[in-house]
Amino acid sequence: MTMNRMLSLAFALLAANVAVAADEFKPEPGFVRIDNGKNLDGWLGAKDGWTVADGCIHLVAKSAKENIYNEKTHSGDCIIRFEFKASMGADSGFYVHGKQLQVRDYPTVGPKPYAGPAKPAGQWNSIELDFTDNYAVVKPDGEVSEKAWKIGVDPKKGVGIEFDKGEMDYRNIVIKEKKN
Numbered sequence: 001m002t003m004n005r006m007l008s009l010a011f012a013l014l015a016a017n018v019a020v021a022a023d024e025f026k027p028e029p030g031f032v033r034i035d036n037g038k039n040l041d042g043w044l045g046a047k048d049g050w051t052v053a054d055g056c057i058h059l060v061a062k063s064a065k066e067n068i069y070n071e072k073t074h075s076g077d078c079i080i081r082f083e084f085k086a087s088m089g090a091d092s093g094f095y096v097h098g099k100q101l102q103v104r105d106y107p108t109v110g111p112k113p114y115a116g117p118a119k120p121a122g123q124w125n126s127i128e129l130d131f132t133d134n135y136a137v138v139k140p141d142g143e144v145s146e147k148a149w150k151i152g153v154d155p156k157k158g159v160g161i162e163f164d165k166g167e168m169d170y171r172n173i174v175i176k177e178k179k180n
Helices: 003-024
Strands: 052-054 054-058 068-070 076-086 089-097 099-104 125-132 135-140 148-149 158-167 167-177
Touching: 054 158, 076 089, 076 099, 089 125, 099 125, 158 167
Parallel strands: none
Antiparallel strands: 052 054, 054 167, 068 158, 076 125, 076 167, 089 099, 089 158, 125 135, 135 148
């Protein structure tokens, strides 16, 4: 077997494994996934600059025209989790009811409370927002960085993702409504 053929087979296997991994994500009980890992169905707004590849919503900010919002809405008391990967110096945002939480290459761009637990550009990070009475405890990569981040005032906007600078990937966006 030639070296080129071996490399082609290796890349094909790697691509197949990535596709399978995206399809294998199963939310924890009680959580509902709002990104499907296949396309932008359910997301509203101009989708220029937004694609789905390898199970991730991929953003190329210089090609995007506007933020996208998921058509599903949720209550103020919920838990939202997602993973993201930022390119070097990338800056984006995650909207909840119209208010933005900065999502970016934290080690390079900051802010400091998020930079400590964050992994460097090109690596996957996670964020959990645990809302009670319209305020969230924000945990990037499992560490509390904010104890009272206020939710936005427009519940019709649900969850959104901002385009700003660089390239970003988002995946496994899930929501769990809290029972009263």
